[in-house]
Amino acid sequence: KEAEPFHIRITFKVYNDIVLGLKFCNVVKKLGMVVEKRVVIGTFAPTNDPHVFDLEPDITPDGFFKRGDYSGKAMLADADGNIIGKWTIHFEYLS
Numbered sequence: 001k002e003a004e005p006f007h008i009r010i011t012f013k014v015y016n017d018i019v020l021g022l023k024f025c026n027v028v029k030k031l032g033m034v035v036e037k038r039v040v041i042g043t044f045a046p047t048n049d050p051h052v053f054d055l056e057p058d059i060t061p062d063g064f065f066k067r068g069d070y071s072g073k074a075m076l077a078d079a080d081g082n083i084i085g086k087w088t089i090h091f092e093y094l095s
Contacts, residue, residue, distance in 0.1 A: 002062035008055045012076070012084075014046045021079025024055070028072035028089070041076075066093050 010024060022041040027034060041053050060066070070093065075086035 002060060002066055004060045005057045006060060007057045010041070010053045010055070010076070011050050013050045014044045016046060018046070019044045019078050019084070022084070023077050023079075024053075024074070025077065026072065026074045028070055030068060030070050061093065068093060 008026075020043050022044060024037075024039045024041055026037045029035075037058075039055055044051055070089070070091050072089040073086065074089060076084040078084060
């Protein structure tokens with residue numbers, strides 16, 4: 001639906017070393033326009049239980065720009081610039 005809130009939840013485990021300054025970066029492109037979102041998640045020690053982090057809610061597009069193909073890339077990186085994980089995103093918004 002148009003202008004509906006959604007949120008992203010990140011669940012991860014830290015196994016051996018402390019992860020310092022973990023950051024989430026999300027870049028979404030549509031019609032040549034780029035929307036970038038960077039969020040510092042924090043520092044985490046190794047545990048047996050998974051860590052869960054909820055990003056602040058966002059709103060789905062509305063109006064003319066909502067229709068069409070969206071592509072993007074998301075990644076998790078630490079304070080040293082080491083990439084922990086990255087993935088691509090592609091979705092089509094139909095009305």
